[in-house]
Amino acid sequence: MLDYDKEAEHYDASRGGEPRAAAAAQAVLGLIPPGARTLLDVGCGTGIVTRRLAAARDGLRVTGLDRAPAMARQAAARLPGAVVLADSTRLPFANGRFDAVTSVWLLHLTGGPDAARAVVAECARALAPGGVYVTTVDKAAAHNVGSDIDAVLAARPRSPARDAAGLVADYAAAHGLVPAGQARFPGRGQGRSPRRTIADLRRGWFVTLPPGEPLTEDFAARLARLPDQDRPRPDPVFSLRAFRKPLDG
Secondary structure (H helix, E strand, O other): OOOHHHHHHHHHHHHHHHHHHHHHHHHHHHOOOOOOEEEEEEOOOOOOHHHHHHHOOOEEEEEEEOOHHHHHHHHHOOOOOOEEEEEOOOOOOOOOOEEEEOOOOOHOOOEEEEEEEHHHHHHHEEEEEEEEEEEEEEEHHHOOOOHHHHHOOOOOOOOOOOOOOHHHHHHHHHHOOOEEEEEEEEOOOOOOOOOOHHHHHHOOOOOOOOOOOOOHHHHHHHHHHHOOOOOOOOOOOEEEEEOOOOOOO
């Protein structure tokens, strides 16, 4: 697991920067009801997407939340006075506080299905009746674009997807939320090259391939034999799901 306090300084540059953030924010906003006046962005990271959500609509008051202090500090610089340092499994807000709640690239990072379930439960609790929860799903699958890199990595050990769309739908349903739409958007600037993938392997990006392990180095060697070491392969395409809390919920 990556240390997101250490990742904070170069997080945006290593993950598509503003173009990716713009694509994410546009897709998320397409699922948020026009009448929403309050929005909580859970796991806001550096706030690069959160800031765009806040700027996109007049009258929409956006709050960001993250548990990594270094991430939250960067987000607070982008949204002064609107960022909270807290755990996404224990949101420090009253029931029904927000018209919309979002969690972008968060559920796949939780410690397991119980933690993912707890995050969705808290998002549902903080959501007002009639409000909408929007989250990314199937994050790992989005990066499989059918490239030669994916062919090499196909044999690596897998861990269960904590953000599988079906699981997330089940978690949402358990707390009274009903499906309310879906969308997809490109992870601009995130197409992997072999050399970049090797660097990610060696810094712990792939949780089932710990840095320094013989198996990790075996995969690194296979990647090093691919052609065009610095040519990015196609960008991933991410998926969003939206869930509404019924007015009588």
